[in-house]
Amino acid sequence: MSLVIGASNVYADKIKKPNLPQSYESKAAPAEIADTDRMFIDLREAAKKNDVFRAQQLSSNLVNYPFDDYVAYFRIKPQLFDGSGTRSDYSADAQVIAFLNQYQDTALADRMRNDWLLVLGKRKDWARFDIEYSKCVLDDYTQVKCYSLLSKLSQGENPTKLAIDSRALLLDPSDFGQACQELVSSLVAAGGMTPSEAKAIGRAASERGFETMARHLGGEDPIGDIVKAAKADPAKAYRDFSQNASRYSKENQAVAWGVIGQFLAKKLDPNADDAYRLQQELGYNELLSVESQEWKVRAGLRAKDWALVKNAIDGMNPVVRSKDPAWTYWYGSALKAEGQDAKATESFALIADQYNFYGQLAREELGKSNQVPAKTKVTEQEIDAIASRKGFIRGERLYAMNLRFEGNREWNWELRNMTDKQLLAAAEYAKRIHLYDRVVNAADRTKQEHDFSLRYPTPFKEVLSPIARQIDLNLSWAYGLIRQESRFIINASSSVGASGLMQIMPNTAKYVAKKIGMTNYTNDKLSDTNTNLTLGSNYLKMLLIDLDGFWVLASAAYNAGPSRSKAWRETLTGPTEGAIFAETIPCTETRVYVKNVLSNAHYYSSVMNGTSQSLKQRLGVISPKAATQSELP
Template identity: 50%
Template sequence: MRKGVYRQRAGQFALTAIATALSWTLLATPAAAQKRTVSSNGQGAASAMIPSNPDDAFRALREAARKNDVARAYAISATLVDYPVPSYVEYFRIKPQLFDASGLARIDAPDDEVRAFLQRYQGEAIADRMRNDWLLVLGKRRDWANFDAQYPQFVLKDDTQVECYALLSRALKGQNVAVEARALLTEPKNYGEGCVDLIGYLYQSRQITRADVAFQARTALEQNYTTLAGRIAATVPDGAVDGDTLATVVKMARNDPAQAAAYLTASSGSLSRDEQGAGWGVVGQFAAKKLLPDAAGYFRRQVELGGNQWLSTETQEWRVRAALRQGDWKLVRLAIESMRPELRTKDPAWTYWLGRSLAEAGRNDEARQQYQAIASGFHFYGQLASEELGQRITLPPRTQVSDAEAMAMRTRPGFQRAKAFYDMDLRFEGNREWNWELRGMSDRELLAAAEYARRISLLDRTVNTADRTQSQHDFSLRFLMPFRDIMQRATDEAGLDMAWAYGIIRQESRFIMNARSSAGAHGLMQVMPATAKYVARKIGMTDFTPSMMSDPNVNILLGTSYMSMVLTDLDSSQTLASAAYNAGPGRPKSWRTSLSRPVEGAIFAETIPFTETRTYVKNVLSNATYYAALMHGHPQSLKARLGTVVPSQVTTTSLP
């Protein structure tokens, strides 16, 4: 950024006075930072290679904070005393003092500095982030007086580990929190130190049993968090639980469900009926993920034996999916009805499929009740439920906001900070500030914010903000159609459905032109470099270079050309082709070969083994249905778009 623009931005935020006041704070190195600076090869090493451009220095500070490099963060922050977002400069300076290089909370964090920060920036998004960090420190330190004082002020409450510490604090005061803990502890990837500590204390205080601990360890094993599984198992001091029979079943089933089934059968004499049922559930889960025809049979054995309380979330979900693939509607109904209530109601998928299973049993009135419960939702299963009720997909009435309402949003401090971060391509911080500002907005205010985002070309914020409304809607903002002339030309030339193409872009990039995935996919249509080269060669673009993917004309041309290729290669099925665009064309071909009969597209989509691809296909085709309604102005059918997927023999493909 040019120096003049940097100074102008400082004036725009009206934060110069605060920044000047903070300069004295930044010059006083806290004792903990001084100690760590000395141990990090001295201040000179930490100061080396600090960029002279303030924005570049800020990015370097952000990276130092990410690595929890105390000395470097302090050294860089000292050069940014008049930076226009002083709250983030100070946060990035303090945060490395709260966590070590491996990301674990330190117990010697600078409490006084944190308190001063929270007071100075009270009510801002970054203060809530700092409070989140400090709560992790306080929980690890067992400083329950300060934890209990700070926890009610934590707004987002989106950190599972903090929630575990909150339950631990209550449990230490004599409260029974076992029911709440079981409801919370469902995603091992989010546990951290706090949740392991909670599990250990609840076992020691006899609020949960050895079986509960074993279940948590097995759930971690199912998701391949082996180190975490061992730490959970070690919370039982009077006998490890990680070497039990069911843990062995998990390890076997991941690679060979049939071998695990044989081992479980041979070991059944040492297991209770519930444990046997849980074991068959694990075998069924991994067999279902491999799309093996035996999966439904394993799950039937589980249903006969019981043990539902010891089935992980994934096992419960794949029990339904295996039954759907086999067309066993009775097992579909039993599997959904025996789900834990919080899981069953969390995802509208299970409401829809329960309705379908009831309809298959001739219980049509009960089925209609299920459909009606979700039909108003603007999502994949809401659309399908509407069609089951005899209604095609239409758009809600449009609520338009005035120019004055939209432009009033530019004065909001959170949006100002967000825009500054977006201008620096710091989307994580930009999204944090934007989403924080949206809290508590009415539908009309949300639409005004979405329209403001559209006017300043933050198209992903336009879509995400308009998506939040509950009773007033503007689907022209939810389902933007930028670059329409380019899209029309490209899809006409490829003989492609433009609604489907827009559905792909909305899911891939949210219309962020410079979007890049961790795998290297680029631009609006997130085309992989190798795919771009292949498609360019196929369509005769002899002058193609990777840098051209930043041009929307080229990006859309290559993306739609590739869509056309995979659609042709996959029997003109948008369901299969959408899966191919995300996971590669070889995978949906392989998934088809495991079918024993033709299945409706919705069943095929729900039983895709990859979570990312499964979600992707549903969202793309739901998007495309709404885009078609916008473009053509008449009701649409998602079920028709999904079509039917039929079994096929394994075939090779030359497509990347």
């Protein structure tokens, strides 16, 4: 979520508030939530806290409640988990089995099964685990997958093969839990994984701050102190290790340079390129963490070191490389820089059918059109068929109680296995009931038949258009930002206090309101659509002016603040492609945000105007500039 918002010479208190379409919340929510609904919400909170007594007490008072499956789930779930993880007794097993039988083939049954699999895995009840695991539909829990590999290992499957499978799984230490830590130690004991590989996984955890986990995974790391030093002060770690590297083995030198390179690159320090070059000479790319592998590419991009970019991508974990189209695009760019045009074309072609930031850039490299695809229409009968689906009806009711997590679960479960036309019908239905985030969610999934007016909807246009026109703000960019910020959910709020369609921070809102002459402004007015869009749009325009008209810099500033955007620009050593600047933004959230906002803006321009500027031209070429103090918050 954004940390900021917008301003100009518009006096918002003089702008008449138009008749707005009925909002997501007002459409779904009753005038007052019933007492049983409030009790249901309390039950949900008790289940989140694994409060067995409270959950039992509340569920007993919700007999015949419409969401009987959720009542049962919230009652049973605390009996499976406690403060230390999963409970070891068998007291809830019969209830789980009865639940799975009664509510089979539902989203909640799939969730319950995953919860129970964590318990079965911890118990080493592999016979029951394997039966239940085979019934999983979504199978998207990393810990459950780790238990699955442990089950196979216990039954004598080849540990070397299982270790290969684990490399595709053990990518993000925040997902590991007890199961994945146990898998690593078991694979080492079985001879399928080397101690060096285990230490590499542990080192990845240490890089992310999971020190206890790091020790459990890999034991004492010979370069553990270097990892800590690089995290604290990478420039000093670089200088110190330059003097002391010869004391370490070739393997440890290589991984140390990789770690130092990662943290230098995150500081946008040009020495990152040198550190990674030293690592490249030594080898051991496979022992670098995902973070180090990815930042090796980014360090090469910042230095325009295309040989390092190519080598870094060649040495990537294949799963990491294939998951993100960035690496396919930049590999093609490296080949092109080396004069290998035919091979570069082959690389760009691999992602040219994707409707994302790098798919767009790849199509431009191939000289293909970036216009939106032809619109597929759906019939009233197809929309009516969607409206009668149980999951959508339940989802609306859950949204009305502001239970977005559960509402999304119901809607996404219904979207499984849908044809493109069914997805478009679901998107159109969601549009009609003003669930705009669900419009985007459904339309974004189509593969062959599309409707980009649903994928990139324009609600509140009668409010936003005159505001943008009055301050000369590009409307497609404003929509691209809102789509990323809030998905058009009026009462969206972030953990840091940003709110509304444009996710405005209260202090920023006050600043902007004062600047544009919005009298009698108070923060409770941020929930008003007109006010929110006025302040957000104005602030976005202010940022664009402050950052010399660069959309990349202004988009980054909207998310992370203008001082950070200016500081990142100051580190440039020469004119730099906007795409490279975006890819090398140190903050992950902001990096993803900027690419999505600008990709969105490109498609919005095409949807609204029928034509669109080259994405590369929008990104521009950013020149270095010393950071100056800005009064903008």
